[in-house]
Amino acid sequence: MATAEHAVLHVLTGYRPKTTMEHSDLERVRGAVEAGAPWERESSLHITGSALIVHPDSGRVLLRWHQRLQSWLLVGGHADPGEYDPLAIALREGREETGLPDLAPWPDAEVRHLVIVPVPENSREPAHEHADVRFVLATNVPEAVRPENPDAPLRWLTPDEARMAITEANVLDTLSRVEPLLVR
Template identity: 85%
Template sequence: MATADHAAINVLTGYRPKTTAECVDIERVRALIEAGAPWDRSNSLHITASALIVHPDSGRVLLRWHPRHETWLLVGGHADPGENDPLAVALREGREETALPDLAPWPDAEVRHLVIVPVPANSREPAHEHADVRFVLATSAPEAVRPENPDAPLLWLTPDEARMATTEANILDTLSRVEPLLVR
């Protein structure tokens, strides 16, 4: 295993899967990391990192419209060249996609969900899979949110509203894992 990939395996060390499917996904990700180049987009399975952004004071969550998938998703995406820490990738992507200046892991920096998500082919790339490592990031300035571009609007929603807005089972699963953290 390449030294640079230790950051990816380290974030998964203490993670406990919640379902049988997630146990299988984690084993696939561990094998991917051990094979080398787990972030390489040319691999049919590669790691991505995302986050559910929350505003703890209001209990709201932020979703981003994803034009390619035509649904509300989390913020996140691929590592840039030289990046190998899933949390750092989620933080960078979160800042880029929302303009929120104060994003920080909340209530801690633990992985909240790991899921392998199928990505359909398009004119630029074949069908592939994302091994998405998910975190929770918080802001104390929800009013500062600005979409990265007009085609990717952002919505602050209650967890119930978020469940009604998205059709993606894996996003609903992430919401169900995070909602108990928001109960005040």
């Protein structure tokens, strides 16, 4: 097995699924890694890295509007060529999508959620699935947030406000796992 595959398996080594579905998703990710090329966008199931960005001092979370899915989601996305660490991917995507210069894993670098998310087809690609490895990233300068483009606005919300805005069950699940970390 190549070093690239070892990177994601290493990240997932200590991860403990919380549900039967998540256990199944973890086994599917391991299968994709063993089959090779788990990062390739051409694969019907490929690994992505995402994060819920938080501002610990205010207890708020940051959501990004996803135009294609018409939904408030986490930041994150696909690996760039040569990237094999889901946390590094989440950090890069977070910086690109929010402009926040100081993003860092919080309160640690642990995987908070693993979920396989269906992605509908569009004019550029067929339907496929993302094996989304999710983290929590924090910023100390929430006012520095800048959307990467006008079609992807960003919103700082309390967890209660976020629950009202989020329409995707898997994102609500991630929020429910992160919210206890924000309670002081």
